[in-house]
Amino acid sequence: MRRLQLLGWITVGTVLCALAVPWFLWGDSTVVAGLPLWLWWHVGWMGLASVVFWTFAQRAWGIGIEPGREGDSSDASGSEPSGLEHGDRSSRPATGGDRP
Numbered sequence: 001m002r003r004l005q006l007l008g009w010i011t012v013g014t015v016l017c018a019l020a021v022p023w024f025l026w027g028d029s030t031v032v033a034g035l036p037l038w039l040w041w042h043v044g045w046m047g048l049a050s051v052v053f054w055t056f057a058q059r060a061w062g063i064g065i066e067p068g069r070e071g072d073s074s075d076a077s078g079s080e081p082s083g084l085e086h087g088d089r090s091s092r093p094a095t096g097g098d099r100p
Contacts, residue, residue: 006064009056016049 022045025038032040 002063005060009060009063012052012056016045016052020045020049 030037
């Protein structure tokens with residue numbers, strides 16, 4: 001299910017990017033309410049892109065980035081936890097390099 005959702009969001013993002021610039025309206029001299037039609041397309045498309053991005057941020061932010069949640073509690077990189085998740089700062093080097 002997550003893979004299908006990821007592919008769906010990739011498709012939506014690709015379509016939004018591909019149609020953001022109205023290539024098919026270049027050279028069209030149609031004017032609506034004092035502005036060229038291509039500009040209305042662009043403004044409307046950016047409004048649609050904003051709504052889609054808001055929806056993505058609410059429902060699927062991090063999809064394809066975060067490690068799998070279906071029973072996999074191990075780190076995605078396969079490395080040991082650094083201990084920083086629990087406030088342990090002893091394993092982190094000091095800012096600016098190694099401690100003297």
